[in-house]
Amino acid sequence: MNAVSLKIERSRAFVTVFLKEVKENLRDRRTIVSAFLTGPLLGPIMLVMLLNITLNREFNKAEQPLPVPVIGANYAPNLIAALKAGGIVPTAAIGNPEVAVRKQDADVVMRISPDFATSWRRGEPVQVEVIYDSSQRDANTAVERVSQLVESYARQQGAMRLVARGLAPSTAWPVTAARRDQATAQARAALMFSILPYFFVLTVFMGGMYLAIDLTAGERERQSLEPLFANPVSRWKILAGKLAAICVFSIASLLISLVAFGVVGRFIPTEKLGMELDLGLHFSGHVLLLMLPLIVLLAALQSMVAAFAKSYREAQTYVSLLMFVPVLPSILLSTMPIKAQGWMYAVPLLGQHLGIMQLLRGDGIDMQQLGLCLAGSLAAAVLGVLATVHLYQSERLAISS
Known part of the structure; x- marks a missing residue:
């Protein structure tokens, strides 16, 4: 480190520090794994795998024959026949359906009352119990499928009763609600993939985190900051070189993530759900542009927080706590859905979240x-850099204990 620091010249301080930090951290396995593998690649692959497994399982439940235990099936043979036509396979009754679900x-159990036939002949309303546990998310598809078939059978039989009495079936429904869904295929996909904005921010954060820790707390612990600061070079040039190295790793991590989502996104069966997911070049280019000032801001914040630590391990704790900051906009918008206002785009993190969601919906961003998004985040980045520069002026920064 002493030999390297002596080579630093005033005119080339920024470039020298930048190249040194990039080369050194390219040889660090922990930094490479975090910046280029764990976040940007593992996340998209796991997300697509989980979605494919979940969706294919739900599709199978919706299309394949569904076994359903039926209690009292002999009391309503016509209803059972209608259920069979809809893909329901009635199975043997079970003793305690409440405990079973x-x-x-069992995902769902049907129970038909013994007085079903008597009430039916009298024209009285009859009830079929659909027993399930709403806390079991895996049972929702089966419950909806059984409920819809029973309701469809009820509407059909009700219409036949009206016709037998010389009345039009529409007599029972004098008013109907005609739904006009204005959501596009891309907008519906955006609802499912609303985690992507947070994921991109987290990828940027993870891409530069270990580098930021090593270039501040790591060098402080190794006592290599003091000889570096002893050079006749402005501290801000040294910091600029370090921040540039952190930003390069963060940008590379984000680019890998965007490419990964663009590739694996094609394997998500969104068309079966009536959705459309476009993660191509137009989307990736705009996301990269939106994230650029945020990358500088996060690099400055990570460096500033890590600088307060006297050891690498201590800095890991501090910076890990900082990781909760990017999730705030996602939590805010998921718990309190609000209409986006113009000023919100100028708020760092929130503006990126709103912009990426608009891109996912296919609405674009004007x-x-x-x-506003770029200006607000850039202003925050400048303040973050200035605060870190001020911290770098302190002589205590080079002291490890």
Whole structure:
């Protein structure tokens, strides 16, 4: 480190520090794994795998024959026949259906009352119990499928009763609600993939985290900051070189993540759900542009927080706590859905979240929104860098104990 520090010249301080930090950390396995593998690659692959497994399982439940225990099936043979036509396979009755669904021995159980036939002949309303446990998320598809078939059978029989009495079936439904869904295929996909904005921010954070820790707390612990600061070079040039190295790793991590999502996103069966997911070049380019000032801001914050630590391990704790900051906009918008206002785009993290969601919905982002997002995040980045520069002026920064 002493030999390297002596080579630093005033005119080339920034470039020298930048190249040194990049080369050294390219040889660090922990930094490479975190910046280029764990976040940007593992995340998209796991997300797509989980979605594919979940969706294919739900599709199978919706299309394949569904075994359902039926209690009292002999009391309503016509209803059972209608259920069979809809893909329901009635199975033997079970003794305690309530316990069975709670223990997940069955997703759903039907119970038909013994007085079903008597009430039916009298024209009285009859009830079929659909027993399930709503806390078992895996049972929702089966419950909806059985409920819809029973309701469809009820509407059909009700219409036949009205016709037998010389009345039009529409007599029972004088008013109907005609739904006009204005959501596009891309907008519906955006609802499912609303985690992507947070994921991109987290990828940027993880891409530069270990580098930021090593270039501040790590060098402080190794006592290599003091000889570096002893050079006749402005501290801000040294910091600029370190921040540039952190930003390069963060940008590379984000680019890998965008490419990974663009590739694996094609394997998500969104068309079966009536959705459309476009993660191509247009989307990736705009996300990269939106994230650029945020990358500088996060690099400055990570360096500043890590600088307060006297050891690498201590810095890991501090910076890990900082990781909770990017999740705030996602939590805010998921718990309190609000209409986006113009000023919100100027708020760092929130503006990026809103912009990426608009890109996912296919609405695009106009120049005013883009300008506010970039200007707000850039202003915050400048303040973060200035605060870190001020911290770098302190002589205590080079002292490890």
